[in-house]
Amino acid sequence: MKKEENIIVGISIGDLNGIGGEIVLKTFEDPRILDFCTPVIFASAKTMNFFKTHFKSGVNYHNINGINQLAHGKVNVYNCWNEPVKIEFGKEDIKIGEYAIKSLKAATNSLKNNEIDVLVTAPINKSNIQSNEFKFPGHTDFLAQELQGESLMFMVTGNLRVGLLTDHVPVKDIVEHISEDLIVEKINTIYQSLQKDFKIRRPKIAVLGINPHTGDNGVIGKEDDEVLRPTLKKIKEEGKLVFGPYAADSFFGSNNYKNFDAIVASYHDQGLIPFKTLSFGQGVNFTAGLNKIRTSPDHGTAYEIAGKGEADASSFKEAVFSAIQIYKNRFDYEELTANPLKKMRR
Known part of the structure; x- marks a missing residue:
């Protein structure tokens, strides 16, 4: 280079x-x-x-x-x-x-x-x-x-960065795509990109839940408890500052997103609707990980x-x-x- x-x-x-x-x-x-x-x-x-x-x-x-x-x-x-x-x-x-x-x-x-x-x-x-x-x-x-490399759709504007576990996947198929391996791969890609592409030495990453209210203890879905939480626990044990899962409906409105270097959304609209609302046409789609x-x-x-x-x-x-x-x-x-x-x- x-x-x-x-x-x-x-x-x-x-x-x-x-x-x-x-x-x-x-x-x-x-x-x-x-x-x-x-x-x-x-x-x-x-x-x-x-x-x-x-x-x-x-x-x-x-x-x-x-x-x-x-x-x-x-x-x-x-x-x-x-x-x-x-x-x-x-x-x-x-x-x-x-x-x-x-x-x-x-x-x-x-x-x-x-x-x-x-x-x-x-x-x-x-x-x-x-x-x-x-x-x-x-x-x-x-x-x-x-x-x-391992590609990832990473939406960026200023200090707001939103990455996706799944991108152009039909809503009905999202849960089938989300696995421990996928979560680990995408979070590692985001972590490395934050260090290499954005000069953040110790990235702090928030992860949004898969289901409404992160499943409400299994009432609205078990994926958060059975897949997402255990995987995030393993990633934390590696020393990465990864937090969540957070309920997606209140995460951006409460301004909690400002406390993190990146947010990981489970699917396209969960991440891009709040991102585009906040970025007002100034946002950029960056293909991280390549x-x-x-x-x-x-x-x-x-x-x-x-x-x-x-x-x-x-x-x-x-x-x-x-x-x-x-x-x-x-x-x-x-x-x-x-x-x-x-x-x-x-």
């Missing part, structure tokens, strides 16, 4: 009929961001020119067909295709889904080959991306296959406002800056691990 050089931020363009193109343009309209990174948008010159004209953007591009042509201090567009694409804002289109995957695969390959340093993904439509070549419910599952860094905004394609120039780029901009900061934190951690005497001198 490098620290002093300009960090290369790869960007997959997402669903072209959504707000991805707009929020990418708005993010880089402020040229000061180029002091922190060199962006590479994986799309095509023709596509980005369409967005630039439609949204009357002042962003200028440097077109490249390989990373060896990269220009620092400029917004680079990596040509993943050359043909014109028919863009119809707000429309779900299988063909558009194919271009989203072309962009994602090209960006991921560059990430794996160390041609880019971090990856920021614009929103995709989980329906129109499905094909014989791509059978994943979303970015996280695809990247978990392509990159090394050997490479990937972030994304905390929202979807927003077809209902696509093409209207109304999209808020705040979350995408935060995703870019978060990826850069996590990269720097990880560099410092690896340097410190390689040379522990530095820690003693501080």
Whole structure:
């Protein structure tokens, strides 16, 4: 890893009929961001020119067909295709889904080959991306296959960080997925990420219950007593500061979440509803646990406002800056691990 050089931020363009193109343009309209990174948008010159004209953007591009042509201090567009694409804002289109995957695969390959340093993904439509070549419910599952490590959906904003035991799992199947092994794996991933990616030496983690009121002593469900509590006890015995399970319905409203470095939710909506309520569009989706860094905004394609120039780029901009900061934190951690005497001198 490098620290002093300009960090290369790869960007997959997402669903072209959504707000991805707009929020990418708005993010880089402020040229000061180029002091922190060199962006590479994986799309095509023709596509980005369409967005630039439609949204009357002042962003200028440097077109490249390989990373060896990269220009620092400029917004680079990596040509993943050359043909014109028919863009119809707000429309779900299988063909558009194919271009989203072309962009994602090209960006991921560059990430794996160390041609880019971090990856920021614009929103995709989980329906129109499905094909014989791509059978994943979303970015996280695809990247978990392509990159090394144990992936975890980690939602972050400021000091609020929410990780999930299960992510894109139907509610009826959640209990079947939660096991001792899964709980240990996810909490270890969060613990290591807090140390390595967020510079928290002794993380303090809260875990939310699986059932309402953490099961009410088995009246509303036995999973908290039979699976979650015994597993958390074992993890605590290893010396980790892990607490819970807490009743999810009152945990955030009571501000108890402010006492912890991260919160572990049992399932998607249990964690993301309070997170998105508190983050007000500033949140970032970070795929923790992988050997490479990937972030994304905390929202979807927003077809209902696509093409209207109304999209808020705040979350995408935060995703870019978060990826850069996590990269720097990880560099410092690896340097410190390689040379522990530095820690003693501080």
